[in-house]
Amino acid sequence: MPFKIIASQCTSCSACEPECPNVAIAEKGGTFMIDPKKCTECIGHFDEPQCVAVCPVDNTCVLDTSLARYQARG
Amino acid sequence: MHRGSSSDAIEDGEITQSIAEHKGCGKSSRSGGVRCGSPAGRSDLPAETWEKVKKHPCYSEHAHHHYARMHVAVAPACNIQCNYCNRKYDCANESRPGVVSERLTPEQAARKVMAVASTIPQMTVLGIAGPGDPLANPEKTFKTFELVHKVAPDLKLCLSTNGLALPDHIDTIAKLNVEHVTITINMINPEIGAKIYPWIFYNHKRYTGVQAAKILTDRQLQGLEMLTRRGILCKINSVMIPEINDQHLVEVSKAVKSRGAFLHNIMPLISSPNYGTVFGLKGQRSPTALELKALQDSCEGELHMMRHCRQCRADAIGLLGEDRSAEFTTEKLATIDIKYDVESRNAYQAKVENDRAAKAAAKHADLVELAVSLGDTKVLVAVATKGSALINEHFGHAKEFQVYELSSGGAKFIGHRRVDLYCQGGYAEEGKLETIIRAINDCHAVFIAKIGGCPRAELIKAGVEPVDQYAYEPIDKSTIAWFKTYLDRVTNGAIKHVERGDAAIRQGALISAA
Numbered sequence: 001m002p003f004k005i006i007a008s009q010c011t012s013c014s015a016c017e018p019e020c021p022n023v024a025i026a027e028k029g030g031t032f033m034i035d036p037k038k039c040t041e042c043i044g045h046f047d048e049p050q051c052v053a054v055c056p057v058d059n060t061c062v063l064d065t066s067l068a069r070y071q072a073r074g
Numbered sequence: 075m076h077r078g079s080s081s082d083a084i085e086d087g088e089i090t091q092s093i094a095e096h097k098g099c100g101k102s103s104r105s106g107g108v109r110c111g112s113p114a115g116r117s118d119l120p121a122e123t124w125e126k127v128k129k130h131p132c133y134s135e136h137a138h139h140h141y142a143r144m145h146v147a148v149a150p151a152c153n154i155q156c157n158y159c160n161r162k163y164d165c166a167n168e169s170r171p172g173v174v175s176e177r178l179t180p181e182q183a184a185r186k187v188m189a190v191a192s193t194i195p196q197m198t199v200l201g202i203a204g205p206g207d208p209l210a211n212p213e214k215t216f217k218t219f220e221l222v223h224k225v226a227p228d229l230k231l232c233l234s235t236n237g238l239a240l241p242d243h244i245d246t247i248a249k250l251n252v253e254h255v256t257i258t259i260n261m262i263n264p265e266i267g268a269k270i271y272p273w274i275f276y277n278h279k280r281y282t283g284v285q286a287a288k289i290l291t292d293r294q295l296q297g298l299e300m301l302t303r304r305g306i307l308c309k310i311n312s313v314m315i316p317e318i319n320d321q322h323l324v325e326v327s328k329a330v331k332s333r334g335a336f337l338h339n340i341m342p343l344i345s346s347p348n349y350g351t352v353f354g355l356k357g358q359r360s361p362t363a364l365e366l367k368a369l370q371d372s373c374e375g376e377l378h379m380m381r382h383c384r385q386c387r388a389d390a391i392g393l394l395g396e397d398r399s400a401e402f403t404t405e406k407l408a409t410i411d412i413k414y415d416v417e418s419r420n421a422y423q424a425k426v427e428n429d430r431a432a433k434a435a436a437k438h439a440d441l442v443e444l445a446v447s448l449g450d451t452k453v454l455v456a457v458a459t460k461g462s463a464l465i466n467e468h469f470g471h472a473k474e475f476q477v478y479e480l481s482s483g484g485a486k487f488i489g490h491r492r493v494d495l496y497c498q499g500g501y502a503e504e505g506k507l508e509t510i511i512r513a514i515n516d517c518h519a520v521f522i523a524k525i526g527g528c529p530r531a532e533l534i535k536a537g538v539e540p541v542d543q544y545a546y547e548p549i550d551k552s553t554i555a556w557f558k559t560y561l562d563r564v565t566n567g568a569i570k571h572v573e574r575g576d577a578a579i580r581q582g583a584l585i586s587a588a
Contacts, residue, residue: 011150011161011162012150013150013151013152013161013205013206014150014151014211015150015151015152015153015206015210015275018151018213019278046278046279047278047279048278048279048280050278053275053278053279053280054151054153054275054280056152056155056161057161057162
């Protein structure tokens with residue numbers, strides 16, 4: 001399940017971007033977004049999802065359960 | 075503070091200070107304290123160190139009257155969380171560390187440096203101080219230094235960090251000729267650190283509590299040692315947090331001194347619920363003026379103490395205490411004609427140095443004469459000044475007061491008190507006088523160029539003597555001349571010497587004159 005960035009919480013500090021082992025995080029017009037196709041929750045790379053661990057504002061990088069396939073999975 | 079290697083480098087205040095603090099010959103130390111010798115003679119700093127600090131407004135109290143610095147906000151990311159910082163907040167009207175109005179790419183930053191240096195010839199220092207941690211953004215930080223050095227090789231490069239990533243970047247810092255590094259060190263005891271830092275991000279992991287603080291302090295002290303071993307000047311910033319690290323900072327001061335730190339800057343915590351920091355929301359109080367001074371005094375002698383810090387924003391521009399960042403927004407930069415000319419900048423700065431030397435020489439003669447006994451009495455006085463070491467500001471126009479301690483040793487600068495806080499909730503214009511009095515309540519007198527009848531009466535009622543007879547005169551001579559008359563009046567019974575109370579350190583927005 002990929003992570004997503006809650007835009008209203010994000011301070012655009014860019015701390016997450018270089019930490020992502022999958023290069024899934026990019027800036028677009030001043031806001032940061034995670035490409036769900038690239039995000040692997042850092043499994044196989046690190047013990048913790050890097051974006052969550054480095055983000056200065058809690059509950060900004062969260063699991064994205066909105067994608068249809070995850071909802072179906074329950 | 076620091077004395078020059080030759081008589082022409084002597085500064086007025088440095089002489090004042092050396093008289094004020096001289097505790098007998100033979101007391102000397104490598105990185106602090108007082109050294110015997112003619113005030114017009116040898117330095118207690120090696121010549122190469124003096125070269126590094128004489129034009130750096132943060133490292134030399136007296137350079138800050140003459141030279142300006144600028145910060146570029148290229149480093150928004152941070153790798154630690156501090157309870158006195160709120161990363162969600164920035165505001166154009168705020169003046170405190172971490173606050174910026176816009177973030178820049180290294181290329182934009184280099185262009186901005188050119189524009190500012192073309193406009194302000196006394197701008198000698200480029201610093202990167204956030205809004206996050208410059209070393210959590212190493213690519214952006216070092217790229218900026220590289221670009222700036224290419225076009226403006228005469229600028230001093232300066233960097234401010236929390237120290238967590240510092241040991242990894244020492245080679246790069248040295249290679250890029252970064253001469254000054256500031257490390258914020260608030261503790262060396264991880265138990266205390268756990269109360270200040272909720273977490274750190276290190277080696278791809280988030281650490282919390284005592285474990286986090288232990289890693290942080292180890293890395294900070296290791297980085298400090300590595301830098302000083304290479305001859306890079308290190309300033310230590312410490313935030314004084316009452317009941318958390320206030321007593322502990324004496325230990326910190328010793329620890330950083332033994333590792334070769336050059337200067338220690340103990341700053342009062344900035345804390346208010348509307349800043350949204352953990353400390354602010356918890357109601358953690360800031361220190362009072364008396365508490366801050368007592369701590370700084372007890373660390374004095376261990377290290378050079380910095381007392382002229384304005385806790386400036388991460389994109390501040392200009393002389394300390396006079397933020398001109400609003401003049402150099404990206405929008406306005408487009409209209410500035412950039413003519414970076416090293417020669418004319420050097421010529422300007424040579425003139426500044428000549429003026430400094432001439433003034434210092436003249437004052438030296440006066441001050442030697444002053445070394446008469448005035449007894450053991452010490453008083454604090456506030457001075458309204460626009461700079462040039464003169465009493466040259468009207469009471470009502472003052473954005474800050476400089477505070478001096480007067481004693482038989484002379485006039486010693488001990489700090490400043492900010493007073494322009496119109497935009498702070500609860501401090502409306504009508505309450506302004508009251509808040510000014512609260513800010514200088516520990517002072518016996520306030521020196522101003524001019525003052526109206528109403529504030530004069532209120533000050534007298536509050537026990538602070540308004541003194542305007544030395545308008546546009548030098549601060550040191552005038553305050554001491556007044557001090558003599560004050561002591562005379564005490565001796566002949568005209569007035570009674572009473573101790574003053576404590577004062578509040580006012581915080582928040584410093585509204586730019588621009």
